[in-house]
Amino acid sequence: MLVAVVLTMGGLVVVVQTRPLALWLLRQGERIAIVARFAHSLRQFYESAYLLFSLKNLAFAIGLGVVSWGAEGVALYLVLLGLGFVGTPVLLVQAVSALALSTILGAISFLPGGLGVADGSLAGLLLLVTNTGADTAVAATLVIRFATLWFGVVLGALTLVGYRRELLPASVTASPSRGADGLMD
Numbered sequence: 001m002l003v004a005v006v007l008t009m010g011g012l013v014v015v016v017q018t019r020p021l022a023l024w025l026l027r028q029g030e031r032i033a034i035v036a037r038f039a040h041s042l043r044q045f046y047e048s049a050y051l052l053f054s055l056k057n058l059a060f061a062i063g064l065g066v067v068s069w070g071a072e073g074v075a076l077y078l079v080l081l082g083l084g085f086v087g088t089p090v091l092l093v094q095a096v097s098a099l100a101l102s103t104i105l106g107a108i109s110f111l112p113g114g115l116g117v118a119d120g121s122l123a124g125l126l127l128l129v130t131n132t133g134a135d136t137a138v139a140a141t142l143v144i145r146f147a148t149l150w151f152g153v154v155l156g157a158l159t160l161v162g163y164r165r166e167l168l169p170a171s172v173t174a175s176p177s178r179g180a181d182g183l184m185d
Helices: 002-017 019-030 039-052 055-082 089-108 117-130 134-162
Strands: none
Touching (some): 002 019, 002 039, 019 039, 039 055, 055 089, 055 134, 089 117
């Protein structure tokens, strides 16, 4: 399933970045009545995807993702140290690998945040690779999932506040005007 997802996403990026092919597909789609109604929106979607999936933007996003996942793996390693494990390079590799694999499994499940799937697979992987008890594996899973979930929420909120002018149209960020009667228009 992972291979199918990677191939599908890779194929989508190739089609989007092959502009003549993508525009031809859009023109072909416009011949279908139900698709023709959304032609303008689909063209806007394509133009945005073309910019988003450019090599520069994609490389930056993938690099940022690798650093982020690596940091979460190190955080799990630190959680395991806090639960009494002896710090070794093998434990670091186990922590990073277990977290990365469970995150991928959670993403493939298409549930928000991989809810349940990522948690269960992480606890199971920790049981398997660290030879610990279920209570320790579950504790480590809960601590890291709470920390990484809320870290993402806080980071997103800070980004929204810091880049609100770039992310939100002026009509959303402007304060409403008041009419002569003192009521908002």
